[in-house]
Amino acid sequence: MRIAGQTILFLVLAFLIGPFILICVAGLSGGETLAFPPDGLSLRWVARVFEVDSFRATFTVSITLGIGATLLALLIGVPAAYGLERYNPPGANAIRNILSSPIIVPGIIVGLALLRHLVIPMGVGILPALFIGHTALLIPYAVRIVSGSLMNLRVDIEEAAVLLGATRLQSFIKVVLPNIRNGIMAAFIIGFITSFNQVPVSLFLTGPGVSTLPIDMMAYMEFNYDPSIAALSGLLALMSLLIVMVAEKLLGLSRYV
Amino acid sequence: MFQDRRLGLALLAPATLFIILGFLLPVAILLSGAFQTPTGWGISSFTEFFAKPLHREVFWRTFRLGLYVTAISAVIGYAVALSIVDASDKGKGRLIATLVLPLMISPVARTYAWVVILGKTGIVNQFLTGAGILDTPARILFSETAIFIGLIQLFFPLMVLPLISALENLPRDVVPAARMLGANWLQVFWKVILPLTREGLVVGGTLVFVGSLTAYVTPAILGGSKVLMLETLLYQRVSVANDFAAAGVIAIILIAMSIITNFVLKRLATARKGGK
Numbered sequence: 001m002r003i004a005g006q007t008i009l010f011l012v013l014a015f016l017i018g019p020f021i022l023i024c025v026a027g028l029s030g031g032e033t034l035a036f037p038p039d040g041l042s043l044r045w046v047a048r049v050f051e052v053d054s055f056r057a058t059f060t061v062s063i064t065l066g067i068g069a070t071l072l073a074l075l076i077g078v079p080a081a082y083g084l085e086r087y088n089p090p091g092a093n094a095i096r097n098i099l100s101s102p103i104i105v106p107g108i109i110v111g112l113a114l115l116r117h118l119v120i121p122m123g124v125g126i127l128p129a130l131f132i133g134h135t136a137l138l139i140p141y142a143v144r145i146v147s148g149s150l151m152n153l154r155v156d157i158e159e160a161a162v163l164l165g166a167t168r169l170q171s172f173i174k175v176v177l178p179n180i181r182n183g184i185m186a187a188f189i190i191g192f193i194t195s196f197n198q199v200p201v202s203l204f205l206t207g208p209g210v211s212t213l214p215i216d217m218m219a220y221m222e223f224n225y226d227p228s229i230a231a232l233s234g235l236l237a238l239m240s241l242l243i244v245m246v247a248e249k250l251l252g253l254s255r256y257v
Numbered sequence: 258m259f260q261d262r263r264l265g266l267a268l269l270a271p272a273t274l275f276i277i278l279g280f281l282l283p284v285a286i287l288l289s290g291a292f293q294t295p296t297g298w299g300i301s302s303f304t305e306f307f308a309k310p311l312h313r314e315v316f317w318r319t320f321r322l323g324l325y326v327t328a329i330s331a332v333i334g335y336a337v338a339l340s341i342v343d344a345s346d347k348g349k350g351r352l353i354a355t356l357v358l359p360l361m362i363s364p365v366a367r368t369y370a371w372v373v374i375l376g377k378t379g380i381v382n383q384f385l386t387g388a389g390i391l392d393t394p395a396r397i398l399f400s401e402t403a404i405f406i407g408l409i410q411l412f413f414p415l416m417v418l419p420l421i422s423a424l425e426n427l428p429r430d431v432v433p434a435a436r437m438l439g440a441n442w443l444q445v446f447w448k449v450i451l452p453l454t455r456e457g458l459v460v461g462g463t464l465v466f467v468g469s470l471t472a473y474v475t476p477a478i479l480g481g482s483k484v485l486m487l488e489t490l491l492y493q494r495v496s497v498a499n500d501f502a503a504a505g506v507i508a509i510i511l512i513a514m515s516i517i518t519n520f521v522l523k524r525l526a527t528a529r530k531g532g533k
Contacts, residue, residue, distance in 0.1 A: 005340035009352075012337050016359050016410060019370030022380065026373045035378040080272035087265025095269050098276055104515050105284055106471040108488050109508040112495065113283035136280035139272055155259075168264075197363040200473045203492060214365045218477065221369065230373055233366030240362045244354075254350075254357040257418070 020237050027231030034227050045231040055232065058216040061127075062196050065212065069134035070142075070191035074184060077142030082172070084143070085150040100140045107137065107200030115204045130205045130212070137201055138191040145190065145256050149183025150176075186256035189247050193240065288512070291505030306506040312490070316510070319487045322401065323469040326408045330416040330465050331458060335446075338420035353421065356414045364474045368407050371479055375403055399481040407475040412468045416461035423457025424450075459526035467515045487511060 022036060027046060031039030049055055080099060084092055102110070114129045124132075153176065161171035177184075202212045211219070221229045247253040259265070294301045306312050341352045359367060374380050375397040382394035397403055427450065435445045451458075476486040485493065491507040494500040 002340075002343070005336060005343070008333065008336045009340045012333060012413070013352075013355060016413065017355065019367070019374060019410065020359075020362070023366065023370040023373050033378065034373060034376065036373050036380040036383065076271040076275060079268040083265045083268030086259045087262065087268065088259070089262045089265035089269065095273055098273055098281065101276065102280055104512065104519075105280075106488065106508070106511045106515075108471075108473055108491060109284060109287065109511070110280065112491075112504060112508075113287040114279075116501070117283040117286045118279075132279040136276055139276060143272070193361050197365075199364065200471075200488065203473065204495070214363055214474075217365050217369075218474070221372075221478070229369055233363070233369050236363045236366045241358065244358055244361050248354055254353050257357050257360065 020234075023230050024234035024237070027227055027234040029227040029230075031227070033225050034230060038227070045227040046235070048226075048228045049232045049235065052220075052228070054211070054216050054220070055213065058211045058213040061211065062213040065130060065134055066192045066195040069131055069138055069195050070188055072131075072135045073138035073142045073191055074146075074187060077139050077187075078146050078184065080139075081143045081146040081150060082176070085147055086155070099143050102136045103140045107133075107198065108203055110136065111201045111204035119205070126205055126207065126210045130202060130210070133201045133205060134195045134198060137198065138195060141191055141194065142187045145187040146180060146183050148256070149180040153179050182251045183256065186247070186251050186253055189243060189251075189253065190256065193243065287505060288508055290501060291509045302502045302506050303509075306503055311485075312503070315485045315487060315490045318401065318484075319470055320514075322405060322408065322486065323466050325405060326412060326469045327416075327462050327466040329409060330413050331462060334413065334416040334420050334461060335450075338417050338424050339450075341417075341421055342424045353418070356417055359410070360414050364411060365478070367411060368475050368478045371403060371407050371410075372398065375406075375479075398479060399484055401480075401484060403479040404476050404484065404486070407479045408469050408472060411472070411475060412465045415464040415468060419457040419460040419464070420454065421457075423454035427453055456526045459522045463518055463522050466518055470514055471511055 026034060026036050026038055028041050028043065029035065029038030029045060030042035080095075083089060084096060084099075089095075110133050114133050118124050118132070119126060119129045157179075158171050158175055161175045162168065166174065197214060198212070199214050199218070202215050206212060206215045217229055217232060244253060291302050292298050292300065307316075341349060344352060372379065376382070377394045377396075377398075379397075381397060382391075385391040386394060431449050431453065432445055435449045440448065471488060472486065473488040473492070476484065476489045477492075480486065480489065482489075482493070487507050487510065491504050494503040494507075
């Protein structure tokens with residue numbers, strides 16, 4: 001029984017992780033077209049990734065968008081989580097549902113709705129709309145993760161701070177924030193990765209001139225069958241691996257997922 | 258100390274207003290479009306949508322793939338979760354981190370790996386033609402099978418992680434007790450483990466099923482323009498034909514299916530526990 005379980009576990013992990021190893025190897029190919037096993041090994045396609053203008057431009061957009069949307073989601077999400085956890089205001093359940101609603105609606109519909117009813121009629125630019133869509137998507141994550149941290153924090157230390165003369169703001173900044181710092185950092189990392197990898201929300205909010213890296217990759221692979229997408233995929237996988245390993249070491253990230 | 262309800266509401270206001278104005282309102286207007294007809298309100302968009310054989314085919318394919326992916330993930334998920342829970346604390350942490358890692362990697366990169374494996378010059382075809390089993394490379398990409406494989410790899414961790422936490426909360430003695438009383442492994446699983454971990458299965462099942470229904474990247478890369486799922490159909494209808502009526506209908510279907518799945522599975526989870 002145990003041996004059978006171990007075998008299945010091994011096969012499943014190979015199925016989950018194996019393709020990344022293959023794609024990294026395929027990206028190191030020296031040949032003209034995507035193939036496995038690759039025609040000789042070289043770094044030419046890895047170098048090529050950095051030469052494609054649209055990859056460079058959309059990488060910058062994706063990084064900026066990821067950081068900006070996550071920061072805004074935390075800026076308004078942390079107070080919301082605090083309000084829900086501590087004050088239990090009237091209509092708390094309805095507000096909880098509103099705040100988590102972006103999870104239920106498929107991203108592609110959000111993108112289309114913003115394009116049709118925000119960008120076109122109100123003249124909002126594509127980039128601000130992309131920013132709004134990503135932020136809305138990240139607010140539920142921010143609220144859920146930070147709420148979890150607040151739930152584990154005892155209320156009496158805040159009461160003690162206020163009794164000892166701190167204002168509410170001081171007690172929040174000096175007592176609450178340091179204690180939920182790990183949760184906020186985990187929310188930042190998960191939010192950034194979610195935005196950076198996001199495809200459906202961005203689908204209708206990109207076009208000539210404005211695009212994100214994953215959308216640009218999908219456009220590129222439609223017309224090219226060279227190993228550069230494999231090389232770029234390998235680089236992105238390594239980037240995620242690095243972020244996750246550091247975050248796991250510092251925060252124990254998998255507790256927050 | 259936390260009696261000031263106005264302060265509580267003020268803390269909630271920015272996020273709530275942002276979601277309402279930047280998300281709920283545009284989506285609600287889009288969805289209401291599905292119920293508009295040239296003469297007023299009605300459901301003619303829906304009847305027109307389902308009148309086309311292609312649309313019906315895509316609808317059933319999406320539903321079918323969602324069911325298959327969820328069922329297979331659940332069966333393999335239990336086997337994997339059971340052996341992970343058995344591992345030592347250190348090994349368990351590593352294994353869970355290995356399951357979480359793929360969730361953090363770009364779905365485009367994850368899915369493209371299957372092009373490398375299943376493509377015309379990919380590893381599977383190289384092996385089949387090299388070994389003389391096939392004369393010309395088989396067409397594995399752009400098929401339901403390819404989408405199925407891609408979806409399983411994408412969503413499997415979302416099934417296993419809730420199962421692991423459910424199994425960790427299982428009272429320590431119930432399995433040995435059932436074994437001692439003469440139950441075989443199948444009976445132990447069916448009568449003890451499954452009823453007690455039902456909530457984890459429901460959480461995982463909802464995530465995987467809804468995730469598969471609303472997948473875009475996987476069918477776009479592995480299904481191409483021929484083997485469509487609902488989201489790729491939506492994209493095609495809008496970008497090729499400016500068909501916003503069809504887009505509204507698909508949007509309603511996807512959201513309705515998400516909500517119904519959530520509701521039905523939650524009912525199953527809170528239904529009477531215990532085998533009978």
